[in-house]
Amino acid sequence: MAKIKIPFNKPYLTGKELDYIKQAIESGKISGNGIFTQKCQKYFEERYGFKKALLTTSCTDALEMCAILTDIKPGDEVIVPSYTFVSTALAFVRQGAKIIFADSREDHPGIDEDKIEKLITPKTKAIVPVHYAGIACNMDKIMALADKYNFLVIEDAAQAIDSYYKGKPIGSIGHMSTFSFHETKNIISGEGGLLAINDEQFIKRAEIIWEKGTNRAEFFRGEINKYGWVDTGSSFLPSEIIAAYLWAQLENLNDIQKKRNKIWQQYYIGLKDWAKKRDIKLPNVPEYATNNGHMFYIVCKNSNQRDLLIKHLKSNGILSVFHYLSLHKSKYYKNKYKGSDLKNSDYYSESLLRLPFYYELTTEQLNEIIKTLLTFY
Ligand SMILES: *Cc1c(COP(=O)(O)O)cnc(C)c1O
Numbered sequence: 001m002a003k004i005k006i007p008f009n010k011p012y013l014t015g016k017e018l019d020y021i022k023q024a025i026e027s028g029k030i031s032g033n034g035i036f037t038q039k040c041q042k043y044f045e046e047r048y049g050f051k052k053a054l055l056t057t058s059c060t061d062a063l064e065m066c067a068i069l070t071d072i073k074p075g076d077e078v079i080v081p082s083y084t085f086v087s088t089a090l091a092f093v094r095q096g097a098k099i100i101f102a103d104s105r106e107d108h109p110g111i112d113e114d115k116i117e118k119l120i121t122p123k124t125k126a127i128v129p130v131h132y133a134g135i136a137c138n139m140d141k142i143m144a145l146a147d148k149y150n151f152l153v154i155e156d157a158a159q160a161i162d163s164y165y166k167g168k169p170i171g172s173i174g175h176m177s178t179f180s181f182h183e184t185k186n187i188i189s190g191e192g193g194l195l196a197i198n199d200e201q202f203i204k205r206a207e208i209i210w211e212k213g214t215n216r217a218e219f220f221r222g223e224i225n226k227y228g229w230v231d232t233g234s235s236f237l238p239s240e241i242i243a244a245y246l247w248a249q250l251e252n253l254n255d256i257q258k259k260r261n262k263i264w265q266q267y268y269i270g271l272k273d274w275a276k277k278r279d280i281k282l283p284n285v286p287e288y289a290t291n292n293g294h295m296f297y298i299v300c301k302n303s304n305q306r307d308l309l310i311k312h313l314k315s316n317g318i319l320s321v322f323h324y325l326s327l328h329k330s331k332y333y334k335n336k337y338k339g340s341d342l343k344n345s346d347y348y349s350e351s352l353l354r355l356p357f358y359y360e361l362t363t364e365q366l367n368e369i370i371k372t373l374l375t376f377y
Pocket of ligand 1: 058
């Protein structure tokens, strides 16, 4: 096998991370909810209009907080796409929910909004749409169902920072939403995440769950004169060291987004004709959604063509990777799954391929990847 010349991902350092981490350490306060945490949270609230933003140690943690806030009772159901990362379902399973898996759209790996209604029952407590590749789901359709049948909408916006639906920031539409700053996302802090709350009724309890079931956040603001154990919760807040890293990234968010969008466009233009000839599909961005340059994927004809492409790229020193395996067919869930076939989810499991994507990917590297693909067969 050839030496890897172009990895799939490379975490980007803006240059200020170590300065801010040093500042955090020298301030003498490195536990959570300090100056950097509050700066980051305020930034998200102001830029995206979230009523409340809380940093978490991962998007998985933020989803777990949502599951607690949803107040799942035995037998309650939560609708989740099958084509997603484990955490979207796992967070709710841990609270005892029954997961109702939904299929993907034919033209996009995101949830098929037109097939949701038949999955709704009187037990439906929430739906968790995933904005795959940072491309918005049709939120009007989903919010209308939530209003009609009275359940919560929790946006899994892990990949969707700085992306928009009809001009509204992703994450500002559902009752709550979650973001990831894992090293593979657009802005990063190693591990890290965010819970955004748009429905005010959840804010107070979210702060308590975030702080190990105590009302310490209120105490810090001087609203009460002692704090104690008042509810369930966990240690969901990250240390100031993580928040300091994230702050350096946020200061460069516009630049990062501009660069990533440019890479995405270069891929698209470079591969358009080739893909058409080979029966390969490029990403489809509906007119109501923006593209936040999170990833560039192609959808192959079948798994065989995908395997050959992965090999071809690898033999030229380029790493490409497939993505999710349908969760309803996972080892953990397949025996519990009672629903029907989810053929689009399985189709993306078998044929979707992600190409290298990171801030420091140069035009020369991009051209090399594109050239290598064009010489396939
Ligand atoms: C990355 C990702 C997660 C998990 O994020 P972590 O921060 O690693 O917990 C959840 N859902 C989706 C759709 C993701 O892409």
